[in-house]
Every structure is written in C-alpha cells, then in structure tokens.
Amino acid sequence: MERTKYIITSLFMLFVLSTSVFASNKEKIYQAYISDRMEQWKTVIDRLEEHKTKNADYLIELVNYQYGYIGYSLGANNKDEAKNYLNLAENNLEILEENNFNPALLNAYKAAFWGFKIGIQPIKAPFYGRRCIKRVNEALELNNDLAFAHVQYGNTYFYMPAVFGGSKKVAIEHFLLAIEQMEKKPTELENDWNYLSLLSLTGQSYDEMGEYEKAKAMYEKALKFEPNFKWVKDELYPNVKTKLKER
Numbered sequence: 001m002e003r004t005k006y007i008i009t010s011l012f013m014l015f016v017l018s019t020s021v022f023a024s025n026k027e028k029i030y031q032a033y034i035s036d037r038m039e040q041w042k043t044v045i046d047r048l049e050e051h052k053t054k055n056a057d058y059l060i061e062l063v064n065y066q067y068g069y070i071g072y073s074l075g076a077n078n079k080d081e082a083k084n085y086l087n088l089a090e091n092n093l094e095i096l097e098e099n100n101f102n103p104a105l106l107n108a109y110k111a112a113f114w115g116f117k118i119g120i121q122p123i124k125a126p127f128y129g130r131r132c133i134k135r136v137n138e139a140l141e142l143n144n145d146l147a148f149a150h151v152q153y154g155n156t157y158f159y160m161p162a163v164f165g166g167s168k169k170v171a172i173e174h175f176l177l178a179i180e181q182m183e184k185k186p187t188e189l190e191n192d193w194n195y196l197s198l199l200s201l202t203g204q205s206y207d208e209m210g211e212y213e214k215a216k217a218m219y220e221k222a223l224k225f226e227p228n229f230k231w232v233k234d235e236l237y238p239n240v241k242t243k244l245k246e247r
Helices: 002-035 038-050 056-075 079-098 103-120 122-142 147-159 168-183 193-208 212-225 230-245
Strands: none
Touching (some): 002 038, 002 056, 056 193, 079 103, 103 147, 147 168, 147 193, 168 193, 193 212, 193 230, 212 230
C-alpha cells in the first residue's frame, strides 16, 4: 500500500512539474513576442530542442515555437536560419506522426511548412503550393473547427496569385473563423502568442486590401488584449491611423 501511494504521489508531482515547465515556456515565448525580443525566443527553442523527449505535449509545443521562429526568420530574410529550424521542426513532426498524434493538427503544420519552403525557394512555388493546399484541405476535412488549420488555409489563399485561385477575401474569412474558434476557449488564450499573431495578421490583411477601418479595429482588439504588444502599438496601429487621416 505504501509503495502504491509513493508511485501515485511521484506521478502527480511529475505532472505538476511538467505543467509548470510548459507554462513557463509559454510565458517566455509570449513575452519575447510582444516585446520583439526574438533572441529570447531562440534561446527557449534551442534549449527545448537540446533536451527534447518523445513526449507528445512537449514536442507539439516545441514545433509551435519553431514554427513561429521560422516565420520570423523568413520575414528578416534569413533563409539559412529558417531552413535550419524548419528541418528541426519537420523531424519533430515525424516523431509525432509515428505516434499517431492529432492528424488534423499535423497536416496543418505540414501545410505551413510547405508554405515556408515557398519562402525559401520561390522558384518551386507551383510544386510546393499544391502540396500546401493538399495538406490544409486534409486538416480541415479531419477537423473543421481547428483554428490553426483555418489560419493556414487563410495564409495559403492570401499569398496565392489570383490567377491560380488566390483570394484575400477568402483568406480573411478563414482568419476570422480561426479567431472565433480560439475565442471559444478563453482560458487557453492567456500568454498565447498565436492569438496575438492571428489578430495582427488579420489586421495586416485588411490593411493590404485598403480596408483601413477594419484593420484599425483589429489592431485595437489586439491592444485591448495586450497593451504592451510593441509591434502593433509602435508600428501597425500608428501606420493605419495615418492612412485614415490621409484619405
């Protein structure tokens, strides 16, 4: 009886410690994101990669953070770094797939990664683009309520040339569906960089379409959620207000 109690207590403590570590990483990534300190983000994912296990929760968290950093690297035109972290993320995705982890979510990440490959090798856009569409459609067929899949669908159709079926209007529709799905789980939004990223992405999409009032409203929504979101507060929001004044 004493041995059983010891095992149960040990497992409970391990669960508590694991949950605490996950929460700590999530907050560090969030703070790095809102303050535009991506070197801190890199430090977290490098440490997680170095000490990774095959635990599914651990790996999918790491993949999400790697996904964010790849996007940042491409935005900074650092293709070599993007390619390096993409390789690491794809390896982690393979481990998750071998363990039959959430096929809808994995397909959504695969769609995102094909999109990143287009950024790294634009000449292969027609080939990679087809694979991206295939994966995101599979993700939504498996789970049409998956916010991350709607984000990737939106990204795919936003950047796809109109001649190949791209549509910024369709993209925004899916961004809004993703926001709706995420907001159905308000307790999960705390310290979630993905939510703020989605709000800013939707605002930028409206901005590019010349719908400045809607862009402004989306940026205000982001700042209401996180007043210290540096990128929106110092750049995106002031820029769209200037555009509205110049009309």
